[in-house]
Amino acid sequence: MNQPLSVYELIANASLLVQGVMALLVLASVVSWMMILQRWSLLRRAKQEIDAFEDHFWSGIDLRGLYQELSQEEQLNGIEEIFVAGFREYTRLSEQPGVDAEAIMQGTQRAMRVSLMREEARLETHLPFLATVGSTSPYIGLFGTVWGIMNSFRSLANMTQATLASVAPGISEALIATAMGLFAAIPAVIGYNRFSANVDVLMKRYEGFCDEVAAILHRAAHARPNNSEGA
Amino acid sequence: MSALQSYALPLIGAVLLHSLVAVFVMRGFDNQDDIADVITPKVVNAKLLVMEPPKQVSPAPSKQPAVKRAEPSAPKPQPAPKEIKPEPVENTDAAAKAAQAERQRKELDAQRRRERLAALGELADDSLQRSLEAEAEQMLDAQNEQQVRTFQAGIYDLVRKNWSRPPSARNGMQARFVVELIPTGELLSVALVDSSGNAAFDRSAELAIRRAKRFSVPEDNAIFEANFRRFYFLFRPEDLLR
Numbered sequence: 001m002n003q004p005l006s007v008y009e010l011i012a013n014a015s016l017l018v019q020g021v022m023a024l025l026v027l028a029s030v031v032s033w034m035m036i037l038q039r040w041s042l043l044r045r046a047k048q049e050i051d052a053f054e055d056h057f058w059s060g061i062d063l064r065g066l067y068q069e070l071s072q073e074e075q076l077n078g079i080e081e082i083f084v085a086g087f088r089e090y091t092r093l094s095e096q097p098g099v100d101a102e103a104i105m106q107g108t109q110r111a112m113r114v115s116l117m118r119e120e121a122r123l124e125t126h127l128p129f130l131a132t133v134g135s136t137s138p139y140i141g142l143f144g145t146v147w148g149i150m151n152s153f154r155s156l157a158n159m160t161q162a163t164l165a166s167v168a169p170g171i172s173e174a175l176i177a178t179a180m181g182l183f184a185a186i187p188a189v190i191g192y193n194r195f196s197a198n199v200d201v202l203m204k205r206y207e208g209f210c211d212e213v214a215a216i217l218h219r220a221a222h223a224r225p226n227n228s229e230g231a
Numbered sequence: 232m233s234a235l236q237s238y239a240l241p242l243i244g245a246v247l248l249h250s251l252v253a254v255f256v257m258r259g260f261d262n263q264d265d266i267a268d269v270i271t272p273k274v275v276n277a278k279l280l281v282m283e284p285p286k287q288v289s290p291a292p293s294k295q296p297a298v299k300r301a302e303p304s305a306p307k308p309q310p311a312p313k314e315i316k317p318e319p320v321e322n323t324d325a326a327a328k329a330a331q332a333e334r335q336r337k338e339l340d341a342q343r344r345r346e347r348l349a350a351l352g353e354l355a356d357d358s359l360q361r362s363l364e365a366e367a368e369q370m371l372d373a374q375n376e377q378q379v380r381t382f383q384a385g386i387y388d389l390v391r392k393n394w395s396r397p398p399s400a401r402n403g404m405q406a407r408f409v410v411e412l413i414p415t416g417e418l419l420s421v422a423l424v425d426s427s428g429n430a431a432f433d434r435s436a437e438l439a440i441r442r443a444k445r446f447s448v449p450e451d452n453a454i455f456e457a458n459f460r461r462f463y464f465l466f467r468p469e470d471l472l473r
Contacts, residue, residue, distance in 0.1 A: 007257055030245050037241035161385055183252075 010173040015151055021144030021177050025137055029184035032133045035126040036191040043198045046123065049077045050205055057209075063087065063216065078119040082206060083213060086112035090217050101221040108217055112210045119206060123199045127192060134189035141181020148174025324453060334360075378449055379458045386446045394439035396468055397431040404429060405467040406436050412459055416448040424463065436466040 011022060057066070067087045070080050089111035093104040152170025159166055407425040412418060421440045426433050448459045 026249070030249055033245035033248055034238065034241045037244045038238055041241070042237070161381070161388075163381075 007176070010169070010176055013169075014148065014173050014176070018144045018148045018174065018177055021140055021147075022180055025141055025144075025177070025180040025184050028133050028137050028140075029180070029187075032130055032184060032188040032191070035130055036187060036195075039126060039130075039191065039195050043123065043195060043202070046078055046202055047198075050079045050202065050209075053077075053079045053083075054209065057083075067091075078122065079206065079209060082112050082115045082119065082210060085115040086210070086213055086217070090221070094221065101218075104221045105214065105218050108221075109210075109214055112213065116203075116206055116210060120199070120203055123202060124196075127195055127199070130188045130192040130195070134185050134192055137181045137184040137188070138178070139181070141178040141184075144177025144181075145174040148177065375451075375454055378451070378454060382447060382449055382459070386443075389443045389446060390439050390464065393442040394466070395435060397429075397435050399429055400432050400435075400468045401429075402468060404432055405465060406433050408437065408440060408464045408466075409461065410440060410464050411461050412446060412448060412455075414448070414452065414455055416446045416459075418444055418446070427466070432466070432468075436464075439466075440464060 011019070014022070067084065070076060070084050071088075073080075076084060086108050090104060090108045093099050093107045149171055152167055152174065155170070156167050404427040405425070406423065406427040409422050409424050410418070411420045418441065421437055423433055423437065427436075446459075448455050
């Protein structure tokens with residue numbers, strides 16, 4: 001009677017539904033932590049890549065040379081992909097005769113926008129999952145708790161002498177579900193907020209980079225027709 | 232493939248983290264339990280302190296016997312707990328008597344050894360045993376008291392449920408009955424000790440006890456004899472508004 005309850009006993013003695021809720025929450029927690037770790041390493045890598053690429057880009061390297069260097073690489077990371085897509089479109093359009101500078105710029109910007117969108121989608125994968133876990137798992141845990149407490153009170157109704165000792169284990173057992181729900185939700189919410197802020201920052205940098213490339217190519221495109229007309 | 236690979240490491244990390252948390256939680260609870268376990272003897276120790284003065288006085292006069300005691304005590308502690316243990320488990324008069332008889336026998340056995348000991352050492356031994364017994368008794372008393380209170384609450388509830396107060400009942404009235412039970416919990420007799428002055432009130436109270444017929448009482452005979460063989464029941468309508 002005086003023997004203290006262990007967590008394991010509490011979980012093992014819980015009703016099937018509460019155990020199911022607990023299993024669901026543990027699974028949600030494991031998966032969301034997996035997402036968090038994966039997102040964390042991916043976003044960190046993306047930031048390092050953009051830092052490195054911008055350094056390289058502004059080191060005064062010739063854009064055509066950079067393009068040729070990059071197009072030989074097999075795997076391109078996000079920002080390289082954007083640059084390569086834009087520059088490829090630019091060279092293709094400018095090689096065609098009778099395309100004016102505005103059309104070249106429009107095509108180039110469209111190509112860069114497409115790969116920008118693709119990159120954004122890549123960075124944001126799984127973030128909705130974290131948001132879902134963060135917002136629903138407290139409710140799932142609460143459901144398990146309410147169910148457990150309901151049952152423990154129902155069994156109390158059959159007793160002639162109600163003591164605290166006869167309800168306490170049931171409530172303690174039921175509260176584990178809420179604890180698990182919160183345990184799953186808190187990191188997911190923090191992860192979601194942090195990562196969506198990180199993605200926003202990265203996207204701003206990508207967009208800024210896109211505009212810079214477009215400005216350079218715009219200058220080149222407007223310089224070209226004069227030359228071609230003159231020649 | 233690379234996408235799958237990029238998830239393998241996070242998955243291992245997540246599973247590792249969760250198992251770590253699980254182990255930590257289990258351990259954390261166990262540690263708390265350990266603390267709870269430690270606290271219980273501490274309470275007993277605090278009670279023991281009250282019993283200690285004689286023990287402290289006896290070794291005080293000279294330190295040498297106390298030191299001597301420490302050496303022959305090495306074989307002694309084995310019989311000492313043996314005597315104490317049966318008491319809380321059986322907690323009947325018979326067991327207590329048996330334990331006492333055994334203790335007396337043991338004392339006779341120990342007589343030869345004691346002859347070698349100084350008289351002060353003997354005193355210290357006695358006081359140690361006495362304090363151990365007192366400790367065991369106190370633990371037993373606390374257990375019994377709780378049991379008694381539980382059964383009293385049960386009887387109180389049963390009678391209250393059966394009691395229909397007459398309209399003439401007023402605040403401040405009180406009727407005291409003496410109730411006798413047999414060990415199975417059945418009612419043997421009810422008798423009015425102090426009347427409330429209102430015959431209807433007295434009658435309703437007596438009827439409430441008689442209606443209950445059978446009460447749940449502890450199975451332990453000693454506790455029954457001490458608390459439930461014969462007890463007083465006081466009726467007092469305190470919750471009336473007027």
